[in-house]
Amino acid sequence: MSTSFQQENLAKALYSVLADKLSSLQAQNGELTIVVHADDICTVSETLRDNPVLGFDTLIDLCGIDYSTYGDTLSAKNSLRGKRFAAIYHLLSVNLNHRLRVRVLAENNDIPVIDSVTEIWPAANWFEREAFDLYGIVFSGHPDLRRILTDYGFIGNPFRKDFPLTGYVEMRYDAEQKRVIYQPVSIEPREITPHVIREEHYGDSES
Known part of the structure; x- marks a missing residue:
């Protein structure tokens, strides 16, 4: 099965299974990226893991991102313009051999909050702590949300674009x-x- 054909089938399955919870889907550089609202991340994550057509049993990585200098590159049609912080999830289905990137933007730029997915993918524990430490994203429901890389008493979030x-x-x-x-x-x-x-x-070049 070709990669493009497999990606096309995955895209159709995502549209079918997630329906109105899917804000957007983009195919670029051989990878699929979907955008979901922060309020839906836990429901969507459970579906991505448990639906037999999707089967994303493994969270490979989770990272924060600060879009403050990106201008209007996020699509206005999805009402995402003006959102500053996001969590990016990289998922893998071991059995079905396909990958997916999920983008979730926090609704509040001053206090970015996104629900924790540690109960769905336990590997998210340290990744969410890292995003909390470096970007100040609060993962609601995390069992032990505290800094993991910076020193005790550190002030600020060093990966934010406005951090000196x-x-x-x-x-x-x-x-x-x-x-x-x-x-x-x-x-x-x-x-x-x-x-x-x-x-x-x-x-x-020399002639």
């Missing part, structure tokens, strides 16, 4: 206190633009 490259604090060892301390970052923010000089006809 230098951060807000720095740490150093204080000889008098004999311990590591935090202090305001001492590096002044600056924009570094590399200056590149090319020789004339650089890269041209």
Whole structure:
């Protein structure tokens, strides 16, 4: 069975099974991406896992994303314009040998909240904690939602587009206190633009 034929069959099955819960479906670079509303993620996830035609038994990855600098690239016809944060789910059906990407945008840009899918795919546990840590996405119903990569007492979410490259604090060892301390970052923010000089006809093939 060709990849394109298998993808076409999967797309038809998704339209048929998910019906009105499917906001959009896109085929690009040999992969399918569907968009579902945040309120429907748990219901859709259960269907994707349990429906025998779909059979997505494995969550390969889950990551956060900040769309704040993407402009209007998200389709306006699906009422997704203006949404800043999303969770992206990468699913695999081991038995049926097909993959799917699911995009869920949080409704609130100030406090992004998406329901946890840990009860559906337990592997989501650490992935959701990572997205919470780096993007500040709150996964409602997660059994132990706390930071996983940043240090204790870390302020902010370092993968957000508005987080400064230098951060807000720095740490150093204080000889008098004999311990590591935090202090305001001492590096002044600056924009570094590399200056590149090319020789004339650089890269041209020799005749």
